[in-house]
Amino acid sequence: MVIDSISLLDILVNDPLTYRRSMLALVSNLRRMGVTSILTAELSSPERAKLEFKPEFFIFDGIIIMYQVG
Numbered sequence: 001m002v003i004d005s006i007s008l009l010d011i012l013v014n015d016p017l018t019y020r021r022s023m024l025a026l027v028s029n030l031r032r033m034g035v036t037s038i039l040t041a042e043l044s045s046p047e048r049a050k051l052e053f054k055p056e057f058f059i060f061d062g063i064i065i066m067y068q069v070g
Helices: 007-012 016-033 055-059
Strands: none
Touching: 007 016, 016 055
């Protein structure tokens, strides 16, 4: 399952605690269903020096960051 993009959920939910609970519930339900999932998210800056992870990103099994060079 591909969810593009979880960043929209952050915009829709104004409360940080509710957002984190929603993310935990989403990941928990995907695992319970036994599906392989890929979730995309937008980062605040494309520059490596300014790379910041949101705390809830640590609930994922892995993160791949892609850059466009050129």
